[in-house]
Amino acid sequence: MPTSETSILGTFAATLFALLNPFGMLPVFIGYTADRSVSVQRWLAFFISLTVLGLMLLFLLAGTALLHFFGITIDAFRIAGGILLLLIGIRTVAHDPASKSKDLVVASEVGALGEAESVYGQIVVPFAMPLLVGPGVIANLILYAGEAWERKSAKLAWGLVAVTVGISFLTLVILLSGGYLRKLLGDVGLNIATRVLGLLVASMGVEFMITGLTNVIVHSIAPAVLQLHGH
Numbered sequence: 001m002p003t004s005e006t007s008i009l010g011t012f013a014a015t016l017f018a019l020l021n022p023f024g025m026l027p028v029f030i031g032y033t034a035d036r037s038v039s040v041q042r043w044l045a046f047f048i049s050l051t052v053l054g055l056m057l058l059f060l061l062a063g064t065a066l067l068h069f070f071g072i073t074i075d076a077f078r079i080a081g082g083i084l085l086l087l088i089g090i091r092t093v094a095h096d097p098a099s100k101s102k103d104l105v106v107a108s109e110v111g112a113l114g115e116a117e118s119v120y121g122q123i124v125v126p127f128a129m130p131l132l133v134g135p136g137v138i139a140n141l142i143l144y145a146g147e148a149w150e151r152k153s154a155k156l157a158w159g160l161v162a163v164t165v166g167i168s169f170l171t172l173v174i175l176l177s178g179g180y181l182r183k184l185l186g187d188v189g190l191n192i193a194t195r196v197l198g199l200l201v202a203s204m205g206v207e208f209m210i211t212g213l214t215n216v217i218v219h220s221i222a223p224a225v226l227q228l229h230g231h
Helices: 003-020 022-033 038-070 074-094 112-132 135-151 154-176 178-230
Strands: none
Touching (some): 003 074, 003 154, 003 178, 022 038, 022 112, 022 154, 038 112, 038 135, 038 154, 074 135, 135 154, 154 178
């Protein structure tokens, strides 16, 4: 695989992880599941991660077709996606995700799996979407799928799928070790990790905007201006 494709996959992995922000969502997950048994928490982590994977693969595989259907160019989407990532990054740096925790009603006297299914039904929205798989993640997936489409590279496309599966598995591991990670990092540590990820997302947003604007200027505006001067 050429270096450029390897670096694209590396950037994709970093931005996808930063946008999913499982560390930032840990306080929310802990808030939802704190009074549940360990086995219920494990089932919930598994269900949520599986849902996240399904949603991400859907947008990765069908996103580019959506752009073509609506006649949106990848550069227009880069600029719009970049603005969105920048705003999400700023909000992540300034926001407290734990404030989204809420009380849940669960029927007693059901098994761990049944209890997990009951809680999952109540938290899948908003936790899996839009808290984890939000507009930024969707924009990111479509942008990188567009890159693979533009390059007509099957290797890059399969690489993106592999990274998506890997990041979903990492989300599962982080959710499973939620209590332990919170003890290890503390609320302050989780807060700092969230802010750093927010900064990374904002930087990637600016990068996308610069790339999109540069391409529009070079491929659309500059040729049109030169044509006018030619006449």
